[in-house]
Amino acid sequence: MADHDTAPDATGQRMNTREAAERLGVKPETVYAYVSRGQLTSHREPGGRGSTFDAKEVEALARRNGRRELFGGDGELAVRTGITLTDRDHCYFRGVDTEELAAHYSYEEVAEWLWTGELRRGTHFTAPYDALSAARRAVQALPAHCGPMDRLQVAVIASAAADPLRFDLSEGAVLATARSLIPTLVGALPTKSSSQQNADALAPRLWCRLASEPADTAALRVLDAALVLLIDHDLAASTLAVRVAASARAHPYAIVSAGFGALDGALHGAASGLAHRMLLEVLERGSATAVVADHLRAGRRVPGLGHRLYPGEDPRARALFGLLADVPTAQPALQAARRVITTTARHTELHANVDLALAVLTVAAGMPPEAGETIFAIARTAGWIAHALEEYGERPLRMRPSGHYQGPRPPQPLP
Incomplete structure (x- = not known):
């Protein structure tokens, strides 16, 4: 089956101004701005109404624009959002x-x-x-x-x-x-x-x-x-x-x-389930040190700690820990979580994330992992x-990066 990620109009040889504008996700006047900057070539047939554009050229510009709007200066994927x-x-x-x-x-x-x-x-x-x-x-x-x-x-x-x-x-x-x-x-x-x-x-x-x-x-x-x-x-x-x-x-x-x-x-x-099982083990064994040591000895990360977006404590964990302090049945699990945090801090500076806070709630309520x-x-x-x-509200199919092909160069013999 074909990979239908190209606008239908782009399969033809020429596109009118409206079609080009729709494919580029811009206003018609912007299409002519691209022409003035040398990014598109327009052509007007004798006696024709309006300009036409090479469909392949429009498609290439759309892909270049798409890559610019999706990738930041450091090359990382960056999508504009107001959420x-x-x-x-x-x-x-x-x-x-x-x-x-x-x-x-x-x-x-x-x-x-x-x-x-x-x-x-x-x-x-x-x-x-x-x-x-x-x-x-x-x-x-x-x-x-x-x-x-x-x-x-x-x-x-x-x-x-x-x-x-x-x-x-x-x-x-x-x-x-x-x-x-x-x-x-x-x-x-x-x-x-x-x-x-x-x-x-x-x-x-x-x-x-x-x-x-x-x-x-x-x-x-x-x-x-x-x-x-x-x-x-x-x-x-x-x-x-x-x-x-x-x-x-x-x-x-x-x-x-x-x-x-x-x-x-x-x-x-599923990360909170790992933290849930860890807290149950801490409560069963009565020692956070032994459980943390087992994780470190096995080369595993201690569940519920650290988050790449926060240098300190995950604010979601902070908010939930504050509310859990008012739940009497949550106190054993909450203390177990605190002991895990304190024990791990002796070796590396990691703070609680929301998975650990969720685990305290689920363990305290007798919920499954x-x-x-x-x-x-x-x-x-x-x-x-x-x-x-x-x-x-964005241009359709803009989430279409190009693959960086690293396979054998064609032509290759038929297998």
Whole structure:
């Protein structure tokens, strides 16, 4: 099958001004500015109306422009965005400190504000019956050994199949999809406790699918804050996958599927599970030193420590540790985490990241090790939608870098 990453008009020999402008993602007058600067060659047929341009020349310019807008001066991938800024020991959504957002608003309120710029107090997301029924049937058909990410990936595909209008990429349609998809993903997960599953807010509904014991107000506050803090975090691997899919104008369900695919890895979403198991071992053995020593002896990184974007403590961890201090049942796990941090600091200066804070929550609540990844995935879905909306406003297929071929030079003999 052909690699259809070129605009249809670029396959012809000549393009008119409108077609050239659309391919370059600029206004028609900018096309003539390219001509005046010698970057394009125009041609006017005798008696013809308007100029035409060589399609291959337009395509080459589009690719050069695409590379310039996607790569910074140091050669690193750099995508313009107005969603998240990480600055030393702080993280900001649209210029607002995420710790402040988590302290004052719920996950659904922040998600709605991030998408629309409007803060609506008391916002709650509701799953439509058809999508939720389809997602639950698909999840229930999975083998018993399947984990939460398996269920979420199947649920999003089933939800897409139940939505015949999923290809509508208008802003209103995408937002409607987001508001229904997130609660559908939560509702498709099997329940561990009957308490709070019919609550209006998302955090209580998610809690009863992760823990068998009901949550008190302080514990639910931690979960809701975690959802807010994990909505987005610059161009993480899963977010870049989402931007690529959106650049190709994939629908929102496919975009979330792309995010889940990248998230489902030990170096991304699953990292909190490693920290969860480590804390359980510290509590069982009664010694952080012995557990940390085992990791160092085996040449493994100590889970839940260090983050390439922060020279100090991850601000998301800082916020969650502060809230966990008010949860009585979290104190043993919280102390275990503190001992891990102190012990590791004797050898190298590493600070806690959000995976360690998530692990404290999941261990304290008796959740399975995969619960942190589930929280991460549900939370990040809102951020992926925000990035998709942003990317839909960019030139289509701009996320198409050129390969640096290092194979045998042609022509080679037929194998």
